Amino acid sequence: MELACVCIIAYIMDLTLGDPKWLGxxxxxxxxxxxxxxxxxxxxxxxxxxxxxxxxxxxxxxLTIVVAGGSFLIAWTVIxxxxxxxxxxxxxxxxxxxxxxxxxxxxxQGGEWVYQALAKKNxxxxxxxxxxxVGRDTKNLRRKGIIRGTVESVAExxxxxxxxxxxxxxxxxxxxxxxxxxxxxxxxxxxxxxKKYKDFGWAGAKLDDIANYIPARLGGVLISLGAFFFKKxxxxxxxxxxxxxxxxxxxxxxxxxxxxxGVLGIxxxxxxxxxxxxxxxxxxxxxxxxxxxxxxxESINLMYLTSVLTLIxxxxxxxxxx
Numbered sequence: 001m002e003l004a005c006v007c008i009i010a011y012i013m014d015l016t017l018g019d020p021k022w023l024g025x026x027x028x029x030x031x032x033x034x035x036x037x038x039x040x041x042x043x044x045x046x047x048x049x050x051x052x053x054x055x056x057x058x059x060x061x062x063l064t065i066v067v068a069g070g071s072f073l074i075a076w077t078v079i080x081x082x083x084x085x086x087x088x089x090x091x092x093x094x095x096x097x098x099x100x101x102x103x104x105x106x107x108x109q110g111g112e113w114v115y116q117a118l119a120k121k122n123x124x125x126x127x128x129x130x131x132x133x134v135g136r137d138t139k140n141l142r143r144k145g146i147i148r149g150t151v152e153s154v155a156e157x158x159x160x161x162x163x164x165x166x167x168x169x170x171x172x173x174x175x176x177x178x179x180x181x182x183x184x185x186x187x188x189x190x191x192x193x194x195k196k197y198k199d200f201g202w203a204g205a206k207l208d209d210i211a212n213y214i215p216a217r218l219g220g221v222l223i224s225l226g227a228f229f230f231k232k233x234x235x236x237x238x239x240x241x242x243x244x245x246x247x248x249x250x251x252x253x254x255x256x257x258x259x260x261x262g263v264l265g266i267x268x269x270x271x272x273x274x275x276x277x278x279x280x281x282x283x284x285x286x287x288x289x290x291x292x293x294x295x296x297x298e299s300i301n302l303m304y305l306t307s308v309l310t311l312i313x314x315x316x317x318x319x320x321x322x
Contacts, residue, residue, distance in 0.1 A: 103161030261285025
């Protein structure tokens with residue numbers, strides 16, 4: 001049960017401390033490493049028997065292998081060395097590593113700050129705070145667009161920052177959770193469908209799809225289950241997830257968003273702008289209710305409850321395997 005205890009302690013630490021800015025964060029280091037390696041491999045050329053290959057795709061595969069594999073090996077090596085120096089030191093390093101893979105409080109605070117700005121009717125501040133947690137353009141969004149963007153972000157990041165890290169922590173400890181965070185960071189940096197990254201980011205994006213496949217479905221189910229605790233329509237959440245969750249180009253992002261839309265009785269999706277480019281996303285859910293800032297609060301509450309359910313499920317499964 002040591003791994004389960006590590007996960008519980010890391011979970012409590014994340015809820016208590018969030019992401020302290022004074023403390024170095026592995027995801028920041030991963031981002032810097034990815035940016036450095038991208039500069040080194042992006043321009044490489046590959047030939048076989050004199051024939052040119054898809055240089056960008058091969059370079060992207062190399063980058064993905066190095067980043068994902070390197071993250072696993074570094075985490076495993078550091079923890080192993082720490083345990084050899086002293087068991088207590090090893091445990092401390094393991095707990096710290098597990099703690100850094102979670103973003104529960106940070107996600108909740110990000111949504112809460114947007115909510116507070118809207119409560120003050122400060123749309124400029126709300127747009128700025130939303131921009132800090134999403135990848136889309138926010139400078140021209142109106143109130144409903146800000147609310148929709150925040151709810152969608154909370155729903156999607158419930159997987160990336162909560163369910164998936166806990167899933168991989170329980171499955172393979174800190175090294176596997178670090179590998180997941182590296183893959184997720186890689187996708188967020190180079191997984192764009194544009195001229196520069198369409199081929200170069202292909203491997204990172206596909207690996208991120210694979211890594212999130214189970215967590216996205218597990219998270220969608222747990223969001224639907226969590227609806228019952230708040231006396232909301234969990235059956236509708238599950239139905240909308242199954243009906244609309246696979247409409248997105250991504251095989252995973254629509255599932256938690258569909259479940260969240262079903263729980264709240266709202267419609268998500270629609271027109272978004274990314275770096276000035278208009279993207280029309282499929283609608284998820286039925287607009288039974290008008291978008292309101294209270295839906296941000298409700299989505300955050302569902303995220304926290306989903307994190308608790310994921311933790312309980314992980315501890316229970318580890319106990320069964322003993």
